[in-house]
Amino acid sequence: MAETTDLKDESDQPTAIVRVVNSIDDISAEAWNALAGISSDREDQWQGNPFLHHAFLKSLEDSGCVDERTGWLPQHLLLEVNGQLCGAAPAYLKSHSQGEYVFDQGWADALERAGVDYYPKLQISVPFTPATGPRLLTGIGNDALKPLLASAIKSYVTTTGVSSAHATFLEQGDLTALVEQGFLHRIDQQFHFRNLGYRNYSEFLDSLASRKRKALKRERREALQNDIQIELLTGKSLTENAWDAFYRFYMDTGSRKWGRPYLNRQFFSLVSERLADRILLVMARRDGRYIAGALNFIGADRLYGRYWGCIEHHPYLHFELCYHQAIEFALANGISIVEAGAQGDHKLARGYEPVTTHSAHYIAHPGLKQAVANYLERERRDVSRISELLADHAPFRKNGIDESGSG
Numbered sequence: 001m002a003e004t005t006d007l008k009d010e011s012d013q014p015t016a017i018v019r020v021v022n023s024i025d026d027i028s029a030e031a032w033n034a035l036a037g038i039s040s041d042r043e044d045q046w047q048g049n050p051f052l053h054h055a056f057l058k059s060l061e062d063s064g065c066v067d068e069r070t071g072w073l074p075q076h077l078l079l080e081v082n083g084q085l086c087g088a089a090p091a092y093l094k095s096h097s098q099g100e101y102v103f104d105q106g107w108a109d110a111l112e113r114a115g116v117d118y119y120p121k122l123q124i125s126v127p128f129t130p131a132t133g134p135r136l137l138t139g140i141g142n143d144a145l146k147p148l149l150a151s152a153i154k155s156y157v158t159t160t161g162v163s164s165a166h167a168t169f170l171e172q173g174d175l176t177a178l179v180e181q182g183f184l185h186r187i188d189q190q191f192h193f194r195n196l197g198y199r200n201y202s203e204f205l206d207s208l209a210s211r212k213r214k215a216l217k218r219e220r221r222e223a224l225q226n227d228i229q230i231e232l233l234t235g236k237s238l239t240e241n242a243w244d245a246f247y248r249f250y251m252d253t254g255s256r257k258w259g260r261p262y263l264n265r266q267f268f269s270l271v272s273e274r275l276a277d278r279i280l281l282v283m284a285r286r287d288g289r290y291i292a293g294a295l296n297f298i299g300a301d302r303l304y305g306r307y308w309g310c311i312e313h314h315p316y317l318h319f320e321l322c323y324h325q326a327i328e329f330a331l332a333n334g335i336s337i338v339e340a341g342a343q344g345d346h347k348l349a350r351g352y353e354p355v356t357t358h359s360a361h362y363i364a365h366p367g368l369k370q371a372v373a374n375y376l377e378r379e380r381r382d383v384s385r386i387s388e389l390l391a392d393h394a395p396f397r398k399n400g401i402d403e404s405g406s407g
Contacts, residue, residue, distance in 0.1 A: 018152040019078045029054035035137040049133035050297045051126040055274035063267035071095040087149045088137045094123045101130035101342045102168045124167035128262045130342040136174045146177035168359040183360035191352035193338040201328045212395035223320035233281040243268045245290035249309025282325045294321040303330045305340045323350045354387040
């Protein structure tokens with residue numbers, strides 16, 4: 001446990017106490033999940049974001065993927081009002097900017113050229129997870145407490161002397177509370193699939209322009225040539241053998257794309273043991289062995305695509321496992337939205353639409369703060385313009401008419 005900070009009102013009387021803890025184990029799973037809006041009394045009524053689940057964050061810490069050595073030192077903020085735990089924020093003291101998916105290395109370079117250290121900084125997020133979700137955790141119906149948590153983050157910057165605080169992939173209520181406390185607003189773009197009333201994958205295909213529909217059908221056929229078979233693994237079907245295979249895929253892709261994969265083998269076993277019913281592993285098998293796989297997490301109304309990898313390369317297999325299978329699973333299980341991870345405008349042709357993501361940034365250095373504010377104003381205009389252009393190129397029929405002129 002690190003430190004305690006009093007937040008005072010205008011009468012200078014303590015209204016709340018903020019504690020900083022350096023392990024998710026310092027708060028009970030029941031208390032944390034309640035603040036995160038997670039309910040799992042009945043599996044068919046599961047609510048919440050799987051990445052904010054106490055078990056997910058604990059798996060990151062217990063496996064050693066998140067600790068001081070990796071540059072992700074837990075500094076979770078706990079808000080107590082009148083002695084009662086009323087809020088929390090998943091927070092980490094960072095010594096670098098890796099694994100965040102909202103890039104600020106240019107800001108770090110600018111501050112350090114001015115002779116001021118940018119690191120350490122405070123990161124309010126789920127490590128290695130570019131998925132929108134709650135960050136100012138106050139439980140269901142207690143949004144009035146969010147400004148206190150936003151103020152607590154500012155107080156952390158002031159009292160510890162870190163350069164800045166960054167809250168990423170924010171929901172609207174959290175964004176509003178942070179911006180009102182002087183945080184700078186940043187936007188970016190992802191691609192999500194939305195179920196617009198489709199009962200199955202065929203109905204989704206029928207909504208596409210004919211040329212796009214034919215292209216996707218051909219793509220899916222070609223992906224499964226060479227006797228490739230698809231397996232969907234969740235719950236008790238998630239075996240250590242499957243995880244061994246997937247980890248090989250993950251390491252191959254991670255080493256080529258990022259240089260150093262963030263997650264170790266132990267993490268996958270731990271999270272599978274603790275959240276098996278919230279995991280979907282889409283695996284491709286050929287000649288009796290797994291050759292590729294895509295990892296997804298299942299939320300209350302969203303399917304989150306996270307990692308993909310392979311040891312054999314086959315045309316379109318990546319698209320089949322990551323995008324088409326995800327849509328099919330979502331439609332078959334009443335899931336409204338598929339989030340396919342960061343970046344990738346190639347998702348547009350496969351039925352995923354541009355969606356704006358939000359982050360908020362508090363920078364202590366006044367010169368850097370003003371420079372970043374000016375930059376973000378221009379960046380917001382550019383991202384919005386690109387999103388509008390991409391939306392015009394969605395594969396859906398225009399006004400109910402496909403490209404051949406028929407309805």
